[in-house]
Amino acid sequence: MYHIVSFEETAEVEVVPALWVNDGVCQWPPYKTKGVQRAIKSQQEPDHTWASYNARVLYTATLLHDLLVKQEIIIEQQQNIIRMVQDLHAAMHSMTEGETNMERHYSYFPLRNVEQLMALEGDLQSLPGLTKELITSLGLAGGATVKDTVWGILRRAMMNDLALKITWSGANRKLAFDRLQLKAVVVAAVRRNPACSSATDDEIAKSIKKWFYWAGDRDGGRKKRKPGPSQNAASTQPGAH
Known part of the structure; x- marks a missing residue:
């Protein structure tokens, strides 16, 4: 034994x-x-x-x-707990600084519209250290799989109304997530989860693409697209077709 x-x-x-x-x-x-x-x-x-x-x-x-x-x-569970404690400690430590970094994080997320997203993009280019801080903040989302982790992070990062205006490559005249500074933040945040530390770029990208693809079905979108009773009745009347 x-x-x-x-x-x-x-x-x-x-x-x-x-x-x-x-x-x-x-x-x-x-x-x-x-x-x-x-x-x-x-x-x-x-x-x-x-x-x-x-x-x-x-x-x-x-x-x-x-x-x-x-x-x-x-051992894997212990590593996950240790990583989460480290992230929480870093987040709490940042709150003791003048203009707290955490206040900046919460002022960004969740992003509600394109204007807020573009403001964040500018700050990621001009503010030293912001990328690392946001990676730590979003990395707290956790998850058991790459998909769970990616979707949890994106839900924390932006509202669905904004997600409806984004695709991975910018198809249909939407914003291209692949060309945003935020993409690198999300990918790095995913890999902060020990369960996803070895995830490939393709695996992470696949889950990101699916999250944006299904944005139209979230928040009641699928139900709104279903035909109502009057529409069903009209479609069954003689001459409806």
């Missing part, structure tokens, strides 16, 4: 044989990495040469493979 344990002093997570853990204390062998791995797999019995560390059992299983999978999940 094996445990996944979290060591209290370092917050490190490890898979160890259950016999190494007793009453909140984990025995640890005085070996280098490969020696420790062999001791874990063979479930070596601790002796007086081993060190003792306070540890908390997070999960227990009989198969080592199952525990290693669980350990990877727990």
Whole structure:
């Protein structure tokens, strides 16, 4: 039997044989990495040469493979939490400065019209550090997948009325998101999510395109396009076609 344990002093997570853990204390062998791995797999019995560390059992299983999978999940969750805490700390720290950066962020988002978007575009070019600040701010949206993260960030960044006036490439005389400074901010904010850190430009772009494509169906748009009762009745009358 094996445990996944979290060591209290370092917050490190490890898979160890259950016999190494007793009453909140984990025995640890005085070996280098490969020696420790062999001791874990063979479930070596601790002796007086081993060190003792306070540890908390997070999960227990009989198969080592199952525990290693669980350990990877727990470590990823911890990384996500750490990143979010770091972002929140940076955001809170910025609030102690004169004209707070957070006030600037909230004055920008959500963007409501083209005029506000163009003002932001100008500020991104002229204000040093603004790009990094907005990446941190939008990156707090989070998400379990690239699509969830992209859509959460774009919902935070702009109202749907503005999204209706934008496409990825600027088709149909709309604004081209691909040519905006805001695109780089959104892409970088997506990658701040550990679940999306390795996402390719194409993967992120695909989700952005879909978000703008479906803007017409959001906020009741799909319902508005459905024919009403009078229209349905007219279409069924003789000679309607």
